[in-house]
Structures are given as structure tokens and as C-alpha cells.
Amino acid sequence: MASDGFLNKISGFATLAIHAGQDPEKWNSAAVVPPIVTSTTFKQPAPAEHTGFEYGRSGNPTRNTLEECLAALDKGKHALTFASGLGATTTIASLLSCGDHIVSCDDVYGGTNRLFRRVLERLGLQTTFTDFTDLECVKNAIQDNTKMIWIETPTNPLLKVIDIAAVSEVAKEMGDIIVVVDNTFLTPYLQRPLDFGADIVVYSLTKYMNGHSDVIMGAAVLNDDCLEERLRFLQNAMGVVPSPTDCYFVNRSLKTLALRMEQHQKSSYVIAKWLENHPKVTQVLHPGLPSHPQYAIAQKQMTGHSGVFSFKHVGGLQESRKFLSSIKLFILAESLGGYESLAELPSVMTHASVPEEQRNELGITHSLIRLSVGLEDTEDLIDDLDQAFKAAF
Numbered sequence: 001m002a003s004d005g006f007l008n009k010i011s012g013f014a015t016l017a018i019h020a021g022q023d024p025e026k027w028n029s030a031a032v033v034p035p036i037v038t039s040t041t042f043k044q045p046a047p048a049e050h051t052g053f054e055y056g057r058s059g060n061p062t063r064n065t066l067e068e069c070l071a072a073l074d075k076g077k078h079a080l081t082f083a084s085g086l087g088a089t090t091t092i093a094s095l096l097s098c099g100d101h102i103v104s105c106d107d108v109y110g111g112t113n114r115l116f117r118r119v120l121e122r123l124g125l126q127t128t129f130t131d132f133t134d135l136e137c138v139k140n141a142i143q144d145n146t147k148m149i150w151i152e153t154p155t156n157p158l159l160k161v162i163d164i165a166a167v168s169e170v171a172k173e174m175g176d177i178i179v180v181v182d183n184t185f186l187t188p189y190l191q192r193p194l195d196f197g198a199d200i201v202v203y204s205l206t207k208y209m210n211g212h213s214d215v216i217m218g219a220a221v222l223n224d225d226c227l228e229e230r231l232r233f234l235q236n237a238m239g240v241v242p243s244p245t246d247c248y249f250v251n252r253s254l255k256t257l258a259l260r261m262e263q264h265q266k267s268s269y270v271i272a273k274w275l276e277n278h279p280k281v282t283q284v285l286h287p288g289l290p291s292h293p294q295y296a297i298a299q300k301q302m303t304g305h306s307g308v309f310s311f312k313h314v315g316g317l318q319e320s321r322k323f324l325s326s327i328k329l330f331i332l333a334e335s336l337g338g339y340e341s342l343a344e345l346p347s348v349m350t351h352a353s354v355p356e357e358q359r360n361e362l363g364i365t366h367s368l369i370r371l372s373v374g375l376e377d378t379e380d381l382i383d384d385l386d387q388a389f390k391a392a393f
């Protein structure tokens with residue numbers, strides 16, 4: 001009996017709760033579905049000796065499973081994952097040193113533009129943005145200190161298609177330049193940049209690869225062992241790593257990637273064709289349409305286009321706002337690539353951080369609307385757009 005009249009506390013309870021059934025050596029379960037290993041640290045048989053894992057930032061079994069799968073999908077040797085797409089971009093850019101120069105395509109995700117202009121520039125990495133659909137512009141932008149070429153193709157939000165092989169050839173001819181391709185809009189199911197001369201493929205896994213709008217993550221896929229070693233060092237040293245739980249979710253999503261991309265592709269093509277014939281639409285920017293200015297390049301490096309594309313209408317900001325407040329099935333929101341259909345106004349949303357002068361030069365005007373066509377029934381999506389046009393014009 002304890003002094004307070006109650007039974008004595010159970011001795012060793014706390015120790016049991018911590019150690020009973022927890023022996024690290026037991027984990028070789030042959031589980032068909034890769035488990036989520038959340039442990040941030042791993043038992044070492046002797047000081048500074050480890051059995052493959054020592055600390056969660058440096059390596060994690062669930063993350064390794066995802067990275068192995070990502071490498072295979074791009075037919076690459078190595079893959080690394082990061083806390084976000086921009087985390088991947090930041091880490092890749094950290095391969096460079098102060099005084100180096102980046103040449104980037106002019107139309108990139110607003111956050112990438114902002115990172116290059118407002119963060120990396122302060123750290124001594126200059127970036128020149130230019131039109132990569134004109135190889136002369138690429139050649140003229142390359143300087144003696146150019147160490148990286150950044151391609152997005154198709155570009156966000158104008159869907160410009162850039163000839164990966166041609167730009168990679170220019171880069172290799174003109175110096176020791178790392179060619180990076182942001183393949184977020186397509187995924188390796190629709191385009192494999194490494195096959196066309198890219199050195200590194202980068203993804204916002206947040207988009208199609210996870211495809212459920214419930215994870216923020218990034219990835220890089222590459223073949224070069226030396227580059228991989230440098231990136232792996234940076235991944236650990238900079239600490240921009242994803243959680244094991246998120247790795248589990250993305251790994252699971254990859255299992256339906258092919259099915260989802262097929263439906264995104266089919267549905268967006270039907271909707272793009274419908275928009276092309278709409279009296280209030282002046283231009284549809286969809287690389288799967290024969291009317292696309294780089295359609296031939298798209299055909300030689302893509303197996304098809306995904307669900308994300310943009311269109312321009314005859315109105316201005318007022319009509320865009322009215323249209324986007326009238327959609328009911330499409331959701332007014334940033335991001336793309338999920339099972340739900342999204343619509344957004346890049347000029348004031350995803351690309352608001354791009355200087356207005358640059359936006360206007362590019363054509364990211366208030367009449368440009370970007371759609372991410374999801375997995376809903378195509379007819380329902382067309383009906384939604386139709387009623388929104390009627391409400392706005």
C-alpha cells in the first residue's frame with residue numbers, strides 16, 4: 001500500500017513502454033507495402049558504425065524506397081527528394097558558387113523566378129531570363145561564368161515547349177554547363193528529359209506525382225555519379241528533406257500515376273478543343289493541340305500532354321474575376337496536378353511575384369486563365385466552364 005493509501009505504482013512500467021517489443025534488429029518484416037519508418041535515429045552496433053542508417057536527415061528507409069522508385073520512372077541512376085519543389089531548386093542551385101551565372105527560360109513558375117531574382121542573386125548567383133524557344137537567345141545569354149541552364153518545359157503558365165535536346169547541345173558546346181529540366185507539368189510518364197541530354201530532372205512532386213494535393217515535396221533525378229554525390233551532400237548539409245510520412249504518400253500515389261495521367265491527358269484535350277471553338281476565347285495554350293506554336297517539338301519529346309493548360313479570353317481583369325467567381329466544379333486555387341480540377345489567374349496569383357514588366361512582356365496578362373483539369377467527368381467540367389462564361393461575358 002502506498003503512503004497515500006493507493007496501491008503501489010507498477011515498477012518498471014515506463015521502461016516497458018519504451019523498450020518492450022522495440023528491438024531495432026527485428027525490423028526485417030518483408031512487408032509488401034513499404035512501411036513508414038518515422039524513427040529519426042538508428043541503433044549503431046559500435047560508435048560511428050551503422051547498418052545503413054544513422055540519422056533521419058541523412059537517410060531514411062521510406063525515403064529511400066520513394067527515391068528508388070522515382071529514379072526508375074525517369075530511367076535515371078539516382079533520385080533525391082526534398083521538402084518541396086523549390087527546396088529541390090534551391091539545393092540544385094547550391095551546386096553553384098558565388099559569381100556563377102544561370103540562364104533560365106523566361107517563362108517559369110513565379111516562385112522559381114522569385115528565388116532566382118530575390119534570393120540567389122543576393123547570394124551572388126546572377127540569372128538571365130530569355131526565350132528558350134529561340135536558340136539564338138539562349139546562345140546570346142550564355143556567358144563565360146554560365147554554369148547552369150534552367151529549362152521548364154512546358155512552361156508555367158504559358159505552356160511554351162522548349163527543345164531539350166537542342167538547348168542541351170548548345171550548353172555542351174558552349175561550356176561546362178549543367179542542364180536542368182523542370183518536368184513538373186508532365187511527369188516521367190509523358191516526358192523523360194534525361195533521354196534528351198538533360199543532366200538533372202527536377203520535380204515539384206506536390207503536383208501530378210503525388211496527385212492528391214496533400215503533400216508538398218520535390219525531387220531531382222540524374223545519372224551522373226559525381227553530381228549525385230554533390231547533391232546528396234547538399235541534401236543532408238542543407239537539411240531540405242521530406243518527412244517519411246510524406247514519402248509514403250507520394251510513393252503510394254506513384255502506383256496510379258499512369259492511370260491518372262491518361263485521364264488528365266484525355267480530358268484536358270477534349271476541354272482544350274472545346275475552348276478553341278468558344279467565341280470568347282482568343283487562344284488556347286495546350287501542347288497537345290496542333291495549333292500550338294511548338295507542336296512539332298512537343299511531338300518529338302513528349303508522349304502526350306497532361307491536364308494543365310492556359311487560355312486567353314476577350315475580356316480583361318473584370319471578366320476573369322467574374323469567370324473565376326462563377327465556376328462551381330473547378331476550384332479557384334493555386335497548384336495543379338491533383339484529382340480535383342483547379343482554375344487560377346496567374347497574373348495576380350501564382351505569378352504575382354514576377355515583375356509586371358516581365359509579365360506583360362511574356363503575355364501573362366489578366367485575360368490569361370490557367371486550368372488544371374482533374375479526374376472528374378469531362379462533360380461536367382465543360383458544363384461548368386460553359387455556365388461560367390455565360391455568367392462572365
Ligand SMILES: C=C(NCc1c(COP(=O)(O)O)cnc(C)c1O)C(=O)O
Pocket residue numbers: 084085086087109111112152156182184185203204205206216217218334335336350
Ligand atoms: C504552386 C505552383 N507551382 C509550383 C511549382 C514549383 C514549386 O514547387 P513547390 O512544391 O510548390 O515548392 C516548381 N516547378 C513548377 C513548374 C511549379 O509549378 C503553381 O504553379 O500553382
